[in-house]
Amino acid sequence: MIMEGSRGASTQRPVLGTPxxxxxxxxxxxxxxxxxxxxxxGKISTQADAVGTQALERLFASYPQTKTYFPHFDLRPGSxxxxxxGAKVAAALGDAVxxxxxxxxxxxxxxxxxxxVLRVDPVNFKLLSHCLLVTVxxxxxxxxTADAHTAWDKFLSIVSCVLTEKYR
Amino acid sequence: xxxLTAEEKGLVNGLWGKVNVDEVGGEALGRLxxxxxxxxxxxxxxxDLSSADxxxxxxxxxxxxxxxxxxxxxxxxxxxxxxxxxxxLSELHCDKLHVDPENFRLLGNVLVCVLxxxxxxxxxxxxxxxxxxxxxxxxxxxxxxxx
Numbered sequence: 001m002i003m004e005g006s007r008g009a010s011t012q013r014p015v016l017g018t019p020x021x022x023x024x025x026x027x028x029x030x031x032x033x034x035x036x037x038x039x040x041x042g043k044i045s046t047q048a049d050a051v052g053t054q055a056l057e058r059l060f061a062s063y064p065q066t067k068t069y070f071p072h073f074d075l076r077p078g079s080x081x082x083x084x085x086g087a088k089v090a091a092a093l094g095d096a097v098x099x100x101x102x103x104x105x106x107x108x109x110x111x112x113x114x115x116x117v118l119r120v121d122p123v124n125f126k127l128l129s130h131c132l133l134v135t136v137x138x139x140x141x142x143x144x145t146a147d148a149h150t151a152w153d154k155f156l157s158i159v160s161c162v163l164t165e166k167y168r
Numbered sequence: 169x170x171x172l173t174a175e176e177k178g179l180v181n182g183l184w185g186k187v188n189v190d191e192v193g194g195e196a197l198g199r200l201x202x203x204x205x206x207x208x209x210x211x212x213x214x215x216d217l218s219s220a221d222x223x224x225x226x227x228x229x230x231x232x233x234x235x236x237x238x239x240x241x242x243x244x245x246x247x248x249x250x251x252x253x254x255x256x257l258s259e260l261h262c263d264k265l266h267v268d269p270e271n272f273r274l275l276g277n278v279l280v281c282v283l284x285x286x287x288x289x290x291x292x293x294x295x296x297x298x299x300x301x302x303x304x305x306x307x308x309x310x311x312x313x314x315x
Binding site: 054057058061062063077130131134135136138141144145146147149150153154 | 198202203206220223224279281282284285286288289290291293294295296297300
């Protein structure tokens with residue numbers, strides 16, 4: 001029998017069907033995880049544009065194939081295109097945080113855009129999520145505990161799911 | 169040019185020289201078990217894994233993390249022949265340990281997060297890119313003998 005390490009009381013999973021739980025097919029954040037995200041976002045938001053921009057820089061450096069989605073951009077570090085796009089990414093994450101109990105609702109338009117216009121292959125959401133995690137870890141060392149690492153990884157997974165849920 | 173460019177080797181070795189391999193090993197393995205709890209399936213004999221604190225403080229986790237990362241560190245010395253360097257370990261992970269190679273990719277990325285956490289701005293996009301190549305190479309080498 002495979003035994004999973006059980007979580008303590010502070011990380012109880014939400015019961016399906018209760019307010020705050022999302023559909024049965026996606027994972028959802030616990031109360032403790034939402035608290036971590038909200039409080040860290042308070043700090044991150046003061047440097048949101050820089051965080052978004054750096055995450056993109058990391059994405060293009062580590063995974064050069066992702067540049068194929070931006071043939072029309074100047075992707076050199078420091079470029080205006082990168083800064084503008086990084087700010088957009090950060091703003092979208094901010095929207096998701098502000099509506100953390102209804103991320104699908106908050107990102108509905110963005111989800112449609114990715115499905116019908118941008119059509120970024122789903123594998124790339126994992127890559128950008130990882131680069132966002134690395135950026136947050138390097139900028140906020142005191143806050144990036146193992147629990148925070150988990151919360152952010154889950155949050156970014158949920159955002160990625162929402163952005164690809166209308167693909168087909 | 170081998171697996172890494174001369175510049176990338178410089179970036180990797182430059183940072184790795186400052187890494188406390190034992191400590192980072194424990195941290196990386198601990199975070200793997202916390203962030204991706206299904207990975208605990210391989211460690212049922214490790215005792216208390218019931219919370220993040222329990223996992224991060226668990227002495228068996230730390231000891232095993234140390235072992236894993238020292239092995240990774242040895243592999244770095246053979247960066248141009250990772251498949252050769254990890255051949256025996258690859259067979260072990262397949263035949264005896266029955267570990268899905270996806271776990272090597274997960275651990276590699278957790279290691280990158282831990283390095284970013286420790287080194288902050290020094291772990292810049294270029295350094296990260298070099299390390300992503302390394303962890304991908306090690307994961308691939310460990311999966312190479314699977315059958």
